[in-house]
Amino acid sequence: MTLALQNFPSIEAATAALASPGARYLGGGTLVVRAANEGDVELRTFVRATDPRLNDITVSDGAVRLGASVTMASIARHPQLSAIAPAARAVGGPAIRNMATVGGNLFAPAPYGDFAVALLALDAKAEIDGSLIPLEDLLAGRATRYASSIVAGVSFGLPAQGSFRFAKVSRVKPKGISVLSIAATIEMAPDGTVKSARIALGCMADHPVRARAAEAALAGCRLDKEEVAPALALAAEGTSPITDPIASAWYRKEVLPVHLGRLLLS
Amino acid sequence: MPKVPIQLVLNGEERAEFVDSGATLLKVIRDKLGDTSPKGGCHQGTCGACSVEIDGELKLSCLVLAETCGGADVSTVSSLSSDGVLHPLQRAFMENFAAQCGFCTPGMIMAAKSLLDRIPDPTRDDVIEAISGNICRCTGYEPIIQAILTAARANSLTAA
């Protein structure tokens, strides 16, 4: 069977086409064309929606909406998105960032998908078939329930100044594949303690996950070495990290508290 | 095998071809359009040897379907020299010993060009970031960084 590309003007039509066996949604191509190049014989049809709204970025009153086809490069250079730019810049080199999309990142298997980790910590919602779905649900169901869904875009509130933190841990400098990626949105109370924390982890499961035990332990703490220690000890709770050529599951569990600690205390 | 007609500009020249549906831009540039300067090192987006500019943006031609490039303006390293006159980056790569086996060089120079188009006077860190998606296995990164910085300086002298 030869490969074919099908273009559809609307997301609805593309979604219908995606139900065919061997059909896969083509975003920036960094995952799907790669699969075809590597001889994935299950893949038969690239399906693409050309609705221009997929490329829109809107920022108003602190609310952000990113169309699913928005690239990492567009986010990184957007003047109102500087708070999350580090997470977009963590993806690939410049050429990859000119191609890789928000939508693709949500479906990127670990160790890829650093930006999806950031979106999870931002408590983003994904737009599927006109409804908004918590990102955590989408990520958990991306290989099953949502495997043939097309995300139109993601929405989230722009984090308050200084509250969003992101770290990508890799062995190759300046840019390698993730050992881990960690994103955190930390809201501080007036007394200098943590009011609430959302921590998202990449590579600590086959999809980005929240570190709920650490989040709970962090509440009410000052961000100093002694007070964050209990949260760090719980950082890997409930995770099942991947083992790949970059690192073993054991190694990822071992180093997670160290890197989370640096991120929180930086 | 179904063929799809595409029309694009390659290195300033209007080109039209029938390509296999699903063929990558890299394959079409090399096999159909006869410019073998972009190289296929990994076909998975990690080595950067196939880097080209599409409508002024640096992209990996191994991961772009040719069919999606209808009407696009595509440039490879072949576009940089004309009538035997080399681009300052090409001269700087020669003079700084920034190529050994040469396989990564066309992609590396395109990544460098993309940087200098955006930032004519880059810092060393800008240069390192700009080539972070391009792998050189003869490990000539330091001469490559020096070559790009040298070309940037040469450019700014010309501009002044």
Next chain:
Amino acid sequence: MKLEKNYFADVRNDDLTEIGQARPRSDVPGHVSGKTVYFADRHIPGTLHLKMVRSPHHHARIRSIDLSDAERHPGVARILTAKDVPQNLYTILILIQVGPEDEYVLAQDKVRWKGEAVVAVLADSERAAAEAAAKVKVDYEVLPAVLDMEEALKPGAPTVNELHPGNYYLYDSGDHRKVRFGDAEKGLVEADFVLEQTYRSSPIEHAPTETTGCLVVPEGNDRFTCYTNTQAMFFTLDNASIILQMPGHKLHMVGGTVGGGFGGKVDVTVEPVAILAAKLTGRPVSFIYSREEEMQISSPRAAETITLKDGVMKDGRIVARKVTGYTDAGAYSRHSPYGAQKGAAHYPGPYTIPNVWIDTYCVYTNRTPSSAMRGFGVTIADFALEVQMDKLARLIGMDPLEFRFINAYRDGDMKAHRQPTEGAALIECMQEASRLADWPVAERFMKMSSYKQEA
């Protein structure tokens, strides 16, 4: 670059005009303009694409191969198995009488490493070849595998390769290469201190940016042009000639610029089967490793395990060195018996030691066959030796560079394998390194010479 002319000033002619000058590379204008031609920069219409079906097991017996579905797949031109290869059993270094022939071009009866070539599928497109390859059915009986050298050498270990009983390479000296010089046991007894350490390394992949491959074009007269990125043109020509049972003049091998090799392109893994396919189909054939194949299938540098036992005196003299080295060949020989032998010759390092005892083994395991890579046989040995030198210096409380001056070999010293040292410049290199690194050593060391022994 500065050329230091004060070293060897009294014994050298100062007539060098090129050394110390920067000269442009002759090939670089082609590189920067994208005009350099690599083997794959040719588009040959009608080319068949070869996709190799590989073993998913470390060790297994092949019960049967069913090609019926694959052969019917649209676009398939031909499928090759072991019985299609005229001389299926080969080994690269048979050309220099390092046998026995121990490896199969396409697996016959058994597979001995995960990734071994079993069936070659040829089709009109890469896609059709991949699809048909997925339809090849190989029935395997999985056998116990041994992935560790020490386990492989134990009695009762699974036999990796029946042509190497006991899982070691049989040299004319027996199951290992040996060097004996002086009396190492006596030296160790008489030494002030003895340090025994074991060093282990993993396989290392060269990862060239251009993957291994070739294009073969039938010339229409039973002669074949093979465009290849081999680093070893004559190994490739002669081994292809043996495997295909074709005289060399029918094989027109064309090399050229190689997109990174580092020793990883000296094996003969793609050309014979691609030429065979071109001969049997009458069509051009392309066989180019995918990135995954380059990383997983092409030979890495061998894993090594090295135990060094050294006797050292308080004054800094090493008086005895005992070495046991193991080189992991993987499932087949390729260049590793030679690598293990190089190690045996190398272990004293660039040091003069009066009592030396060396045993090196080339061991077979069910791992990817290892082969050449930049100084193979000595690189890992040097790592172990120099780490050991630092540890010995620390043991006796001596500066590590001064410790090396005391033991450095100099012209006229007898090496353990009984080659007198000549043309050594180690002392002078260390003197210059001492200056450049701002790591001062005692004046007497700066006055030493490689070719003049002091009174």
